Amino acid sequence: MSLSRRIACTLSPILNRLGYPLSIVVCFMLAALALPARADELQDASRLLKQGQQAEALEKTDQYLSGHPKDAQGRFLKGLILTEMHRNPEAIAVFTKLTEDYPQLPEPYNNLAVIYAQQKQYDKARQALETAIRTNPSYATARENLGDIYARMASQAYDKALQIDSSNTSAQTKLALIRELMSTPTRPGQPVVKTPGIAVAVATPPAKPVRSAPIATKPASPKPTETKPAAAKPAAAPTAEAKPAPDAKVDRVLAAWAQAWSRKNVKAYLAFYARDFKTPRGMSRAAWEKERAMRINKPGQIQVGIEHLRITTDGAGRAVAKFRQHYRSASFKTSSNKVIVLAKHEGKWLIQQERVGK
Known part of the structure; x- marks a missing residue:
């Protein structure tokens, strides 16, 4: 794997405890970017962050960025640290600048969307995720997050409908289903908030179809058989049309x-x-x-x-x-x-x- 196609994992999943409604990316691909020579400093900062020492991790990252102000990996890590420290305006500024300097990277857009969603700015979150998907159409995390955003926007719409007509049982039922969907983890015991790394989609050539050789068989010699008229079967009673279970x-x-x-x-x-x-x-x-x-x-x-x-x-x-x-x-x-x-x-x-x- 060439240096420009490596995965730069800034830290392992640590943001579950934050209660963010979407999947925030803690690992991203530096497409066509060279990794910094002094990656040890960033690894130290990542380790401090995983240990819950946000202030020390931020100080370490700032020290690194003072000598490498354009480094995308360091800036991305700083955005994550600020996010965990709930310094959202600063985190937004970091991720926004990354999207301007490296528009080909979808991950900063995704993390912007996560912060916007946490602030209930769902329209901004939707726009950021749509940009991430345009940048990388196979970016599954952004697509999943976009689905969550649509669900939350629908929840808001049903809430407003119920404010107008509180006896609207149809809106009540739909709202309950959406909230149940959003509160249900994918697997038992799995936190609702996921922080997966980004999986690289590797294009593989389609497998060639396997052709099975025909099996040579000798035709069986026909034997005269006495045919008996089939006994007439009683007509099957018409089956009742299945109705959805109540x-x-x-x-x-x-x-x-x-x-x-x-x-x-x-x-x-x-x-x-x-x-x-x-x-x-x-x-x-x-x-x-x-x-x-x-x-x-x-x-x-x-x-x-x-x-x-x-x-x-x-x-x-x-x-x-x-x-x-x-x-x-x-x-x-x-x-x-x-x-x-x-x-x-x-x-x-x-x-x-x-x-x-x-």
Whole structure:
């Protein structure tokens, strides 16, 4: 491999703990760039950064850059250090200057997008990622990040739609699905924020098709066989057209219900309950709604999570959902088993009964 095509890995993944929503690149290709002669200084700075000594790593990198002000690898490392130190304006300046001096490198654009996304400047993040992809169409990390940006922009749009009409159950369901998608790691135990190195795509010639030689076989001599008329088979009964299982719809409804509760949107939350909902302790519907509104509107955030969801349906517009509910507010935290009975009303699944326990 020639010097100009080496991979310059500035440091191993260390930014998981930052909570960035996208994949930030910590390793990038110096295409057509010569590596600095005094790479040991940068390796020392990388080691300090991995050990959590950001200030010392920055000082070491600045010392190196004082003698090599144009070095792309050192500048890229400085941008990473500033990012971890949450000095985002300075990190943006470093990565922006890199895109101006080395427009052929997609990685600085990607890391700019990560910072913009963390600041919720999704349009700027989208533009940076699209530039990275134009620079290198096979850049998978940028494409994955762009998908995340589109999901977050959609989430904002659905949020605004719900501000206009909080009873829009379609928007609630879609918003819940997007948030579930964004919060689910790719593999169990894998952090949501990934910091992979950049894999170089090596073009390989297509493999030649393997032609199998025909096998010579002697034709079997035909033997006269007595043919019997086939017994008539009864006509197969027509199969009923398969309909989508309602379990998935119930799953989405419960996810949207939990999201409305977590967002403290009382109107949307109460809209998930049927008119014939069995209120606890024999309360009137009005008294129960007033009590729920008072509890939900207490100061502080609410987090509601659903785990180990099991759904059974009877095919007659009735479903039973059993799950583990996790609830957290400013003053209370609990996890409990819950059973919810839903019934279909005018094509919508609504909650008919709700109880704690198995």
